[in-house]
Amino acid sequence: MTRKTWLVAAMLLCFSFPALAQNITVTGTVSDNTGEPLIGASVMAKGTTVGTATDIDGNYTLSVAPDAVLVFSYVGYNTQEVPVDGRSTVDVVLSENTVVLNEVVAIGYGVVKKSDATGSVAVIKPDEIEAGLATSAQDMLVGASPGVVVTTDGGSPQGSANIMIRGGASLKASNEPLIVIDGVPMERGNVAGGSNPIGLVAPENVESMTILKDASATAIYGSRASNGVIIITTKKGKSGKPQVNFSANMYINTPRKTMSMMSGNEYADFITSYYGADSDQAAALGQNGVIYNTDWQKEVLRTTVSSDYNLSVGGTAGFLPYRVAVSYTNNNGIIKTSRMDRATMGINLTPKFFDGLLQVSANVKGAYINNGYNNGDALGGAVSFNPTLPVYNPDGNAFLNYTTYTVGGALAGPDTGTTINGLASLNPASLINEFHKSAKVYQSVGNLQLDLKMPFLPELRANLNLGYDYSHGEEIDYNSPFSPAAYKAGHYVPGSDSPVVDGYSSWNKRNEERYNLLLDFYLNYNKELDAIRSNLDVTAGYSWQKFRKSGHNFSRVQEGADDAGYMRNPVKYFSAPYQLVSFFGRVNYSFMERYLLTVTVRADGTSRFSKDNRWGTFPSVALGWRIIDEDFMSGVRNTMNDLKLRLGYGVTGQQDLPDIYFPYMPIYGVSDNLNERYPIGGNNQFLVTPAAFNADLKWEETTTWNIGLDFAFLNNRISGSVDWYQRKTKDLLTYANYPAGSNLSNAGDLNLGDLQNTGLEFNLLTRPVVTRDFTWSSNINVAWNKNKITRLADGADSTTGGIGNGVNVQKHQEGFPAYSFWVYEQVYNPDGTPLEGVFVDRNGDGEITPDDKYLYHSKDPAVTLNWQNTFNYKNWDLGFSLRASIGNWVYNRNESNNAFISATSTAPLSNLLNNVYLWKSTRTTELITSDYFVRNASFLRCDNITLGYTWPELLNNQMRLRLYGAVQNPFVITKYKGLDPEVFNGIDNNIYPRPVTFSVGVVASF
DSSP, X not given: OOHHHHHHHHHHHHHHHHHHXXXXXXXXXXXXXXXXXXXXXXXXXXXXXXXXXXXXXXXEEEEEOTTOEEEEEOTTBOOEEEEOTTOSBOOEEEOBXXXXXXXXXXXXXXXXXXXXXXXXXXXXXXOHHHHXXXXXXXXXXXXXXXXXXXXXXTTOTTOOEEEEXXXXXXXSSOOSOEXXXXXXXXXXXXXXXXXXXXXXXXXXXXXXXXEEOSHHHHGGGGGGOTTOEEXXXXXXXXXXXXXXXXXXXXXXXXXXXXXXBOOHHHHHHHHHHHHOTTSHHHHTSSBXXXXXXXXXHHHHBOOEEEEEEEEEEEEEETTEEEEEEEEEEXXXXXXXXXXXXXXXXXXXXXXXXXXXXXXXXXXXXXXXXXXXXXXXXXXXXXXXXXXXXXXXXXXXXXXXXXXXXXXXXXXXXXXXXXXXXXXXXXXXXXXXXXXXXEEEEEEEEEEEEEEEEETTEXXXXXEEEEEEEXXXXXXXXXXXXXXXXXXXXXXXXXXXXXXXXXXXXXXXXXXXXXXXXXXXXXXXXXXXXXXXXXXXXXXXXXXXXXXXXXXXEEEEEXXXXXXXXXXXXXXXXXXXXXXXXXXXXXXXXXXXXXXXXXXXXXXXXXXXXXXXXXXXXXXXXEEEEEGGGSGGGGGGTTTEEEEEEEEEEEEEEEOOOTTOSOXXXXXXXXXXXXXXXXXXXXXXXXXXXXXXXXXXXXXXXXXXXXXEEEEEETTTTEEEEEEEEEEEEESOEEEEEOOTTSOSSSEEEEEOEEEEEEEEEEEEEEEEEEOSSEEEEEEEEEEEEEEEEEEEOTTOOXXXXXXXXXXXXXXXXXXXXXXXXXXXXXXXXXXXXXXXXXXXXXXXXXSOOXXXXXXXXXXXXXXXXXEEEEEEETTEEEEEEEEEEESOEEEEHHHHHSOBGGGGSSSSOBOOBSSSOOBOSOOOHHHHTBGGGEEEOOEEEEEEEEEEEEEEEHHHHTEEEEEEEEEEEXXXXXXXXXXXXXXXXXXXXXXXXOEEEEEEEEEEEX
């Protein structure tokens, strides 16, 4: 080696000494204040990307500069910064975050520490990922908590849904939970053209949703809480500089599945081979001798692009915390002409006065919704109309050129007459394109809440809450003039005094207005009794709500078949008010922070019942035992963080009969019905009909027992709960036959039975992997529920579940689940095909009669399961959500409508399903009520898969930005052959198919 080479090597070595001297190896242990090591705690060198995570013993090793500052952090603990100062060992004890430790949950007329809650309460805090995937706040409830089953209205862009908590508690009254938005209990039901009240809140504006499940948690809301309570708290302004949040999402919606129907050529081959080439049926194929291959489902369905935008600004202006939020959603459905445009705005002000003694919360939210609807018959027509016909007659016709079956054509083919065949199906494309139905909806909810701590007694405060919930809807529908539907109905077009041709359109308009006014006042006393190591929290109050629904219906139709003019039907006005008055009280008591007691009572009075039955009293009591705090648990606290036992009992009431406001009063209404009416005034100027009434109608009451266990292990890396419950409803509000001679009507509302729900819920939240760069969070919940009618009065076993022509396939009967399928037991060939018209003679009388029908399965699932996973690697996030329903059965009406070859024997020729057994018998009531058509609709659905990337500190830490892509409803695993196995009422008939949705979005915070 030359001297020059040695010189260079020496210089490099000298230069390397300072570099080597810059870093030292630091080791240490991270633990909590009990000495328990924290597994997976993050240790970072401040201002660098150098870091690590603690091992199973809480130990770490890190190479850093001698003057580095280490940042220690762990979920649920306060972040701590510690200078190294040249040390080789740095041990740290992290203190618990008191905000997380003392997290409070809304329980109605107040809050409670989550650790002190005695009832079954679930808290959902949506993040930006969940909000970006939801077009309505209710979407974030899907799969979020065990026992909460959310069934959306298929893929309908209007976004309505059915929500059930722990099974249905009623047969006739509402089974939906009470929705409370920022302290205002919302009215159940929808205004004309509207959806449920949750649609008023944009997902990005939700701070939290609290689900109250058992009676001890819900009893404070009394009569309105038999089916649980969902409390929605929206985001509020925070102190400091204004914060701006913006999000934009774009969605591509496309049909996930279509029914497997015969093509035109397949159908023509089938008709020819079955009936013969010279048959009348074969002569009715095609148009002018040409066989078309029209996929009618494609004429009805489409792929669409939708979007939504959200902007909020929050902060403090002087003494005034504020938050203003606006959003716009454009949701285009996959069935043509269906859409929803929604604009919402919310303002929230939360100032404090007199050194914080008076807290004011003012909330106003408003929405304008413009809905467009599809013809509900079009999808059913698309799977039954003749596929050998074209959409439009190439030679034209008087029906806007739509290929149409007419009178006079018999089996000779379509368009051979001049009058629509009233027995024939209509061209599905015409039903979609020429049907016009739209709605404009205005909604607003707001309240002013004043909370005053008494200066002379700070433990006592008074709370006054004044609120309102208002909605107005205007709905219009008509068929285009000269369209096949207009011709078939024989209606005239509005505004035309002298229509030239039969077949103008009918025009219908419905205006509806709903509002409810709220006044709540309560006193709350909360005192720490240090001398006896207790806490006492007492609440007593009064609540008044007034509800009113009013509006009118208006239509124009022809006066008579031979009359060239038109007339207006009388405008039908309606108005229906009712009121609720309540007194309530609650006591929360804790001793030594481990023995917990909650006692609640509420007395409700409703104007729906007579004065003899008007008031109902609903008590509850719950006990809680924080076992983890007992001395004998000290040996396991190094692995266990929480163990609490809960026991609850309570009674809630139900009086919410849908759109029935005075069922105990003899009321007369205007009617066009010629039967059971009385003329009032000369020449039948007014026609009135008596409504059914029952003066003895009273409260439906639900008694609930709940036993629960909350637990947490390994520094809360694993936490969850187990709950068992039993709900017994007595004096069921049921629609059934009245005793003979008791009223002019044959049936009405009665208290006639008992219903029981028994269930088990399991919820598990885990973080299986926690490292510096990678985290895996996995949450799973499972719920089992069994529903059974335990008593029905004689004659009260009623049928329901209509499938057309007065035929029902469901029944309520003692000893069976509600809405069980009521069908004949099918007999099968050895090869598994059904023996047509052959059923089991179950009563052995030698003939098949309705007495041979039996109860066969239920529409409601026995088990529901949800599994959500999120993987975070540095700034990347990946997540997926799976949801299963086991034991739900569905009557496939689409199949029973399209599986009989007899439908091809006369005009119009109907298409047939490709994937089912083809019945050769004539379609009869007995055949379509066979249990063959009741199918197992259990499923496993992937709700969503998401992938995103976040830049947390853009623009000098002034901006946080996230980009994401997602696919929703990508696959469903099921044996069910229909469009979708998830059907709320258990009857698959023209349901709106759920699309596959591809979405991209951006979320930014400034």
